[in-house]
Amino acid sequence: MFNESRIVHNSGEWNEYIGQIPDADIYFTPEYCKIYEKNGEGQAQMFVYREGNDFVCYPFLLRKVGDLPAVRQLDLREDLYDITTPYGYGGPITNVKETGKRQDLFRRFSKAFAEACGELRIIAEFVRFHPVLQNHRDYTAVEPAFNRNTIHIDLTASESEIQGRYSRDNRNRIRKALKEGLTVKHSPINEIDSLLSLYYKTMDKKQASDYYYFPRSFFHDTIADLNGHIELIEIRLGDQTIASCLFMHYNQFVHYHLMGSDKDYLRLAPINLLVHHAAIWAKSRGYRYLHLGGGSSGNDNLYRFKKSFDETEANDFYTGKMVRNPEAYQYIVERLGIEEQGSYFPVYRV
Template structure:
């Protein structure tokens, strides 16, 4: 097996994705933007054996004395595996990737598994932890069937907004991006979000430049006023849309623009041959208000899981205060040395969907 650590500009990263089923969250463009939001540097582990490939994108975050740890960027950038790989290849390749990261000074590796693409992922390495569910919309269904599966409260809100003159459209040129940023930041401020949930202008410029036509900005308008906006990503090869960020005008909250935006996005995806609109999960529970809001658009659910890998056991124990028992407790806050109040503080790149931090992350990101 051959293993390498790729930079976002590497042609091998893009070539591997072209040969494997993947999502937008696996792309170099997504990770280049994540460098700013997650305070790290983007990379990807590539392991090859003949025609078989394993690719795992990550963000490197600095620790002490030249060491660092790895985490998935915000989203679901789990392992990408070439089709037809023999049994045992995935774990063998992942083990080779761990050895490569250890050689480069990595201490631990936190991987967010993709609820759709990694549904069958099983590994004997580290620990795979199951979290709350996520929701997706099956865009291969007819418009009539999707509307039938929409809960009555969502239908009511969408119809009321429509009667009031609210419309939704795709802003292909991102002309309203400044308005989106304004709405999103105001929404985060109202939710008393931490600084992590605010992005500078360069983040959005990098995202637009890096994703190109795979980033969509939908806007909801009443008259000439944009009352809500939402960003979605698309992976055309696998037909997956992802709900990323959204915000709304507080003065128009009675119009419930987020419902109109999601309805418009799923119809766009259905017409354009996409297979899934993945809305993500809730506040950390499978029955909380955000999760139930998303369930209002679809009955289809998935299991979200994470994989935790200790790359350098001695360094991990040292950073965790010398307690070797932490090596057997990977299902709690991971890595242990980044738990709140610990030496290195909260894990900036792990806030969304992590066990202890997921209660506010996605609701703040999506503004629902």
């Protein structure tokens, strides 16, 4: 049987493949991946393994290891690279549905990708799998490990069933928000000044790492590149915006993406109302899932808040990792004098 392995850069060709996969989400598109390329996180690429009409697509960011200041001093003999999933979720996906055929295809895909990693001088690979699609079950070569739970709202249920899965406290807080006079507005996607101000204040409140302080250009790239697949929903008290969030939508999925809120008004439950409204809006548009994500570190307060929107079930989020070139990887780690840092991978990027 004819088979082919190749790296795809061109957005048109990339979208041709992704468009043939009914389960594909926005995270697998070139438009999404290239936002992070523009943010300086690596080169957006997609590896395609194809056998006739059957194929596996694997988007990732290719990062030059030698660009790290500490590694640059080692004077490596050749350029080396590692790969990672862009912020969010991803991993390989396929257009093949039948289980046995799918498993066989992924075995051959894994072999072909291992060979490609050797040719491309990729020494390490990190994958964040999609918690709803559960594609970690397909790509076992990277030894997927449970990371944490995430929550989604099942939009195929009726509105009363959706709200019936909320916690009692959550339902009360939504009623409180409405009683306090909070309103919902779908704002023009280019009017993000309130979102930016609230987002940065929220990061300050959470004492977030530097990574999450995305520059303004990142937000502008997000709304430009995802045009038609992104919605800006805001909560207002009178004329004041007190919570603002970008929701991404594609195929069956809607995702709670980048959010900011005014801490002085959290007692009015604006985020409860925001998520509830987004669920009803997304259901009315025919989507099946509103994915809220998980906590910052396991099943923390943020996770428990999201869990209040569905007390009945949770998704399992898996990550995978593999050292593709043990000799080169170990050489860098030993030369830098770095010890393993728990689950952090690759360790030289700690």
